[in-house]
Amino acid sequence: MALEAHLEKRLGGFTLRTDFFCGEEALAILGPSGSGKSMTLRCIAGLEKPDRGRIVLNGRTLFDSEKRVNVPARQRGIGLLFQNYALFPHLNVTQNITFGMKAQAAAAREARAKQQIADMHLEGLEERLPRELSGGEQQRVALARALAIEPQALLLDEPLSALDTYLRSKVEQQVIAAMVQLRRPALYVTHNMEEAYRLGANILVLSNGKVEASGSREQIFRHPPSLEVALLTGLKNFSRARMISPGRVEALDWNCILACAADAGSEPKYAGIRAHHVRFAITAEEAQADNAFSCWLARMNEAPFHVTLYLRLHSAEGEGHHLQAEITNETWARIKGQPQPWRVLLPAEDLLLLKK
Amino acid sequence: MGVNLSPVWLSLETSVTATAITLAAGAAAAVWRANRRGIGPALLDGIFLLPLVLPPTVVGFILLLLFGRHGPIGRLLLHFGASVVFSWPATVIAAAVVSFPLMYLSVRAALEQLDRTLLQAARTLGASEWRVFRRVSLPLAWPGILAGTILAFARALGEFGATLMLAGSIPGKTETIPIAIYISVEAGEMRRAMAWSVMDVAISLAMVAGMYYWTHLQNPARAGLVRR
Numbered sequence: 276m277a278l279e280a281h282l283e284k285r286l287g288g289f290t291l292r293t294d295f296f297c298g299e300e301a302l303a304i305l306g307p308s309g310s311g312k313s314m315t316l317r318c319i320a321g322l323e324k325p326d327r328g329r330i331v332l333n334g335r336t337l338f339d340s341e342k343r344v345n346v347p348a349r350q351r352g353i354g355l356l357f358q359n360y361a362l363f364p365h366l367n368v369t370q371n372i373t374f375g376m377k378a379q380a381a382a383a384r385e386a387r388a389k390q391q392i393a394d395m396h397l398e399g400l401e402e403r404l405p406r407e408l409s410g411g412e413q414q415r416v417a418l419a420r421a422l423a424i425e426p427q428a429l430l431l432d433e434p435l436s437a438l439d440t441y442l443r444s445k446v447e448q449q450v451i452a453a454m455v456q457l458r459r460p461a462l463y464v465t466h467n468m469e470e471a472y473r474l475g476a477n478i479l480v481l482s483n484g485k486v487e488a489s490g491s492r493e494q495i496f497r498h499p500p501s502l503e504v505a506l507l508t509g510l511k512n513f514s515r516a517r518m519i520s521p522g523r524v525e526a527l528d529w530n531c532i533l534a535c536a537a538d539a540g541s542e543p544k545y546a547g548i549r550a551h552h553v554r555f556a557i558t559a560e561e562a563q564a565d566n567a568f569s570c571w572l573a574r575m576n577e578a579p580f581h582v583t584l585y586l587r588l589h590s591a592e593g594e595g596h597h598l599q600a601e602i603t604n605e606t607w608a609r610i611k612g613q614p615q616p617w618r619v620l621l622p623a624e625d626l627l628l629l630k631k
Numbered sequence: 632m633g634v635n636l637s638p639v640w641l642s643l644e645t646s647v648t649a650t651a652i653t654l655a656a657g658a659a660a661a662v663w664r665a666n667r668r669g670i671g672p673a674l675l676d677g678i679f680l681l682p683l684v685l686p687p688t689v690v691g692f693i694l695l696l697l698f699g700r701h702g703p704i705g706r707l708l709l710h711f712g713a714s715v716v717f718s719w720p721a722t723v724i725a726a727a728v729v730s731f732p733l734m735y736l737s738v739r740a741a742l743e744q745l746d747r748t749l750l751q752a753a754r755t756l757g758a759s760e761w762r763v764f765r766r767v768s769l770p771l772a773w774p775g776i777l778a779g780t781i782l783a784f785a786r787a788l789g790e791f792g793a794t795l796m797l798a799g800s801i802p803g804k805t806e807t808i809p810i811a812i813y814i815s816v817e818a819g820e821m822r823r824a825m826a827w828s829v830m831d832v833a834i835s836l837a838m839v840a841g842m843y844y845w846t847h848l849q850n851p852a853r854a855g856l857v858r859r
Contacts, residue, residue, distance in 0.1 A: 322751050348754040361752040365770045374766070375756025424756055 282328035303475025321348030354426030657734030691796025741775020
């Protein structure tokens with residue numbers, strides 16, 4: 276069970292070039308809007324025709340520009356979940372779910388629809404029209420409808436983006452359960468890096484129609500290959516950087532020398548650290564260690580379970596901030612009474628050194 | 632004052648037949664045209680919409696040229712021993728031609744306003760183009776199609792100019808209510824003209840009320856359907 280795609284499509288001045296493999300573990304496609312994520316899904320579903328390339332699903336060629344193969348969407352057997360659900364407004368829940376079921380006895384179809392309705396916790400809503408459902412219910416109907424055709428692959432186009440936070444995590448659990456149960460290739464498109472991490476075992480980062488990175492989610496988040504990927508995966512702090520000697524990097528925008536792993540590779544262009552990796556020195560020893568610097572609080576932002584601090588390094592004077600630190604309420608309670616400057620710690624093992 | 636009601640039946644028969652023809656032709660043209668780009672379809676649009684912008688007498692005159700003894704269609708019909716000018720079919724042709732643009736525009740607008748992702752969703756669910764049309768496009772475009780039908784019927788019922796040109800005013804054969812009114816006024820029979828006018832108002836109101844009632848009864852959910 277695998278989906279393999281190489282495709283190229285031009286649209287005005289924009290060129291999409293993607294290349295990926297997806298087995299039974301879900302692949303998340305992460306990218307900002309306009310990066311070509313949705314277009315990639317539409318090409319695979321057969322709603323758009325790539326200019327060049329090849330799409331092979333579970334051994335069956337769906338598209339091959341050289342052999343002039345282009346299987347129409349209705350014969351691809353791919354379940355596509357749309358961002359705005361795309362439920363048929365004139366059909367009720369049951370009719371929506373059975374729409375794509377293959378010709379078989381009405382009784383058998385009904386039984387399968389019942390099963391889908393039960394799986395998605397939609398009991399009691401069978402007769403409702405889509406507009407009589409909440410957003411979360413609508414998305415569950417759409418998911419049930421896509422799964423009802425027993426798809427060869429499942430494609431999800433930002434399926435949670437129209438839901439509020441509370442519904443989102445509930446529907447997300449059902450999406451994950453459905454993908455696991457299906458045991459077939461699943462592509463999950465999103466612009467939310469946390470969603471990409473939670474839903475995809477592997478991640479493909481798209482930007483401007485090009486693949487910026489691909490690999491396991493741990494690899495993408497721990498070792499982003501470029502600043503762009505690092506930013507897409509949520510990096511908040513970065514500085515232009517220059518290697519001084521093995522294990523020593525000068526952070527030009529932060530005005531400091533950082534100690535880093537000696538095998539960090541050659542010539543990084545940027546150094547960065549994630550906001551939740553920024554720490555505050557506890558002991559006097561830590562306060563004098565490598566990568567510990569004086570800092571002043573420029574401003575802050577409180578959330579229910581964490582605090583975001585915007586810090587200036589080396590001096591209280593000046594505009595803006597150098598670092599953004601995300602700390603727990605407990606840490607905040609500990610440091611807030613202490614006189615400034617505080618000693619901020621950028622652990623060497625958490626530094627990201629980016630070559631481009 | 633006579634009690635010959637033939638103009639009423641003639642008007643109704645003519646309008647119903649013309650509307651049926653228009654529905655089939657207008658819907659077919661709209662389905663073909665919807666979401667098609669290019670200069671060819673755009674030029675064809677001009678011809679489709681011509682009956683709407685031309686004065687009915689001009690439409691009637693063009694039809695007379697086409698269907699007349701020496702016209703291309705008239706000559707073809709003569710081959711089969713048929714002639715339509717100044718006969719009942721002529722009233723139907725005139726009414727159908729002038730009502731066609733209204734049907735075409737309404738159905739086309741309804742089809743083009745359909746949410747394309749719904750059609751795409753249907754395709755990914757394995758539906759053939761015919762099934763997409765029958766199960767998705769048609770039911771969703773239904774209010775627009777119905778509106779077109781009402782407009783076309785109203786236009787056909789009121790048709791006068793082109794009918795007079797192509798079908799004349801033969802009592803019991805081509806004399807529809809509007810023509811009967813005109814003939815009456817010309818002959819100075821104002822009471823008769825008044826009676827026909829009242830009759831026309833009654834028929835029109837009954838038809839519109841009936842259609843409206845039917846659309847809302849047909850499917851309350853559909854009638855209240857609000858689309859993005």
